[in-house]
Amino acid sequence: MHADAAVAAPTLIYKLTSIVKRLEPTQIFPQTQPLEVELGSGDGSFLVNYAKLHPERNFLGVERLLGRLRKLSRKGLRAGLTNLRGLRIESAYFVEYLLPPQSVSALHIYFPDPWPKRKHRKNRLINARFTELVHSALAPDGVIYLRTDDEDYFLQMQTVFAANPSFRLVETPAELSAVITDFERNFHARGVATRRSAYAKV
Ligand SMILES: C[S@@+](CC[C@H](N)C(=O)[O-])C[C@H]1O[C@@H](n2cnc3c(N)ncnc32)[C@H](O)[C@@H]1O
Numbered sequence: 793m794h795a796d797a798a799v800a801a802p803t804l805i806y807k808l809t810s811i812v813k814r815l816e817p818t819q820i821f822p823q824t825q826p827l828e829v830e831l832g833s834g835d836g837s838f839l840v841n842y843a844k845l846h847p848e849r850n851f852l853g854v855e856r857l858l859g860r861l862r863k864l865s866r867k868g869l870r871a872g873l874t875n876l877r878g879l880r881i882e883s884a885y886f887v888e889y890l891l892p893p894q895s896v897s898a899l900h901i902y903f904p905d906p907w908p909k910r911k912h913r914k915n916r917l918i919n920a921r922f923t924e925l926v927h928s929a930l931a932p933d934g935v936i937y938l939r940t941d942d943e944d945y946f947l948q949m950q951t952v953f954a955a956n957p958s959f960r961l962v963e964t965p966a967e968l969s970a971v972i973t974d975f976e977r978n979f980h981a982r983g984v985a986t987r988r989s990a991y992a993k994v
Pocket of ligand 1: 831832833834835837854855856857860881882883884901902903904905973974975976
């Protein structure tokens with residue numbers, strides 16, 4: 793081999809080998825342990841800090857913007873995390889077509905795009921059908937954790953999960969609430985109130 797042959801730079805960004813075959817989490821992480829997923833993970837501010845607290849769990853950040861995933865990767869590598877990966881894909885597609893059934897112990901969705909205009913609300917990620925997809929993806933006793941600054945979207949989240957008898961309202965553990973996201977920090981700095989709730993699979 794040439795001395796100057798290109799060496800792939802280390803990255804925590806996982807490259808899918810197929811967009812039609814479901815993921816095999818054991819191929820993504822060195823350790824087989826419970827999987828938690830954040831949809832719309834941004835620059836990874838939440839996931840990096842939470843993954844540091846829980847080396848006994850694996851964490852996958854799903855994000856459509858490559859620049860933000862690169863930040864997650866840089867931060868995770870700097871922290872020496874082996875239980876964190878990022879994936880560039882659209883969230884709803886990921887949950888419906890790529891997550892294996894009952895594979896996720898916790899799903900985190902923090903400050904998803906609120907689509908505040910009435911005619912755009914159909915674009916929101918969290919709706920009645922999404923609760924069904926989440927139910928399939930969650931492991932028994934799995935939990936979905938939600939945060940938003942948008943009152944109307946919060947009401948929609950509460951309404952669709954309350955209407956699905958396969959979920960029950962649960963408390964967000966204080967240890968999890970204490971790990972705030974980048975957008976959350978920004979909202980709090982501007983005095984904008986944020987809301988949270990969580991639902992466990994029954
Ligand atoms: C408002 S930001 C919140 C980021 C992070 N969760 C936080 O709280 O700091 C929403 C993020 O979701 C990503 N996003 C929006 N729609 C998405 C989709 N359909 N699939 C994947 N990522 C998406 C955006 O690129 C952005 O990084």
